[in-house]
Amino acid sequence: MKIVVTGGAGFLGSRLIAALLADGAGRIVSLDRVACPLDDPRVTSVIGSIDDADTVAQALGEGADVVYHLAAVLSGQSEEDFDTGLHINVDATRLILEQCRRLPRPPRFVFTSSLAVFGGQMPEVVPETMATLPQSSYGCGKAIGELLVSEYSRKGFVDGLTVRLPTICVRPGAPNSAASSFVSGIIREPVAGLPSDCPVPVDTRLWISSPGTAIANLLRAARLDSAAIGLHRVLDLPGITVTPAQMLDALERLAGAPARARVTLTRDPRVEAIVCSWPGAFDVARADALGFAADADFDAVLRQYLDEVAAA
CATH class of the missing domain: 3.90.25.10 (UDP-galactose 4-epimerase, domain 1)
Incomplete structure (x- = not known):
C-alpha cells in the first residue's frame, strides 16, 4: 500500500506517518517543504510546495492508495496574507485533486478541514446539517476545499472524506501562525x-482534541468503507x-x-x-457511530x- 501525506514534515503529519508505520504501512511519501524527520526506509520525502504541479506529480507517481491532505496556510497567516492563503488552501488543493484524477485508480482522499468553516449565529451544539458561514479567510478556503473533495468524489475521481478537526491541544514545539x-x-x-x-x-x-486522539481518528478515516460514508462526504470529528x-x-x-x-x-x-x-460543541453522533473516538x-x-x- 502506498500512502501520500502532504505536510508530512509538520507536527501532525509526522505523527500520522509514525502511526502509519507502526500500523504496518508499506510505503509512505511525505510531501512538504522540508524532509520528513522520521528515518525509516519505508518513508520517501518529496521536497517542494503543494502548488507546484511537478512536485505533486512526483509525490503521487503512478498511483496511491490513500492521500492525506494536511498541508495548509494556517488561520493567522491566511487572514494577514489573503492571496497566499487562498492560493495554497484552494488552488493547490484542486491541483492535488486533479493529479489524483489522472491516477489509474481513485485513491481514498482524506482532507483535513476545520471548525473555522462555521460562523455567525450558531446553536449551543452545531448539528451535522449546519450550513457553513466562515468568518475568516482560512475558514473560507477550507469550506471551498470541502466542496471540491465532495465534487471530485461524486464524479468518481477520488474516494474522498473531509474530516473537520477540532483544535489540537497540546501541540509541542514553538507557536505557529494559527489564531488558535x-x-x-x-x-x-x-x-x-x-x-x-x-x-x-x-x-x-x-472544541479540542488531543494529538493522540486526532491521529487515531485520521487512521480511522482511511479505513472506512465507502458505503458507510454515504453521500455526505464531510464529517465533524469528536472533540x-x-x-x-x-x-x-x-x-x-x-x-x-x-x-x-x-x-x-x-x-x-x-x-x-x-x-x-x-x-x-458539535453533534457527532454520526462520527461516534462510525467508530471515531474522543x-x-x-x-x-x-x-x-x-x-x-x-x-x-
Whole structure:
C-alpha cells in the first residue's frame, strides 16, 4: 500500500506517518517543504510546495492508495496574507485533486478541514446539517476545499472524506501562525517554565482534541468503507468542549499553582475576532457511530502531554 501525506514534515503529519508505520504501512511519501524527520526506509520525502504541479506529480507517481491532505496556510497567516492563503488552501488543493484524477485508480482522499468553516449565529451544539458561514479567510478556503473533495468524489475521481478537526491541544514545539496557537501555548509554555498570554475571554468555548486522539481518528478515516460514508462526504470529528478557565484549572491541579500563575489574561482583538467566531460543541453522533473516538476530558488531554514531556 502506498500512502501520500502532504505536510508530512509538520507536527501532525509526522505523527500520522509514525502511526502509519507502526500500523504496518508499506510505503509512505511525505510531501512538504522540508524532509520528513522520521528515518525509516519505508518513508520517501518529496521536497517542494503543494502548488507546484511537478512536485505533486512526483509525490503521487503512478498511483496511491490513500492521500492525506494536511498541508495548509494556517488561520493567522491566511487572514494577514489573503492571496497566499487562498492560493495554497484552494488552488493547490484542486491541483492535488486533479493529479489524483489522472491516477489509474481513485485513491481514498482524506482532507483535513476545520471548525473555522462555521460562523455567525450558531446553536449551543452545531448539528451535522449546519450550513457553513466562515468568518475568516482560512475558514473560507477550507469550506471551498470541502466542496471540491465532495465534487471530485461524486464524479468518481477520488474516494474522498473531509474530516473537520477540532483544535489540537497540546501541540509541542514553538507557536505557529494559527489564531488558535494560544490553546496549546497556555499549557505548553507554563509547563516549560515560560510565560504565556491568553488572548480571548476565559469563558470562550473551545472544541479540542488531543494529538493522540486526532491521529487515531485520521487512521480511522482511511479505513472506512465507502458505503458507510454515504453521500455526505464531510464529517465533524469528536472533540471535547473546554474553556480557557477550565484548562487553567487543570493546569494548576496537574502542574501546580506556579505554572498557572505564568499565564496572563491579555485580550487580543485580532485573535478574538477569529476564535470567538468558531463553535464550541458539535453533534457527532454520526462520527461516534462510525467508530471515531474522543478524549475523556481535559485532564486526560493534559496528562497525555505531561507524559510526553516526562518521556522526552
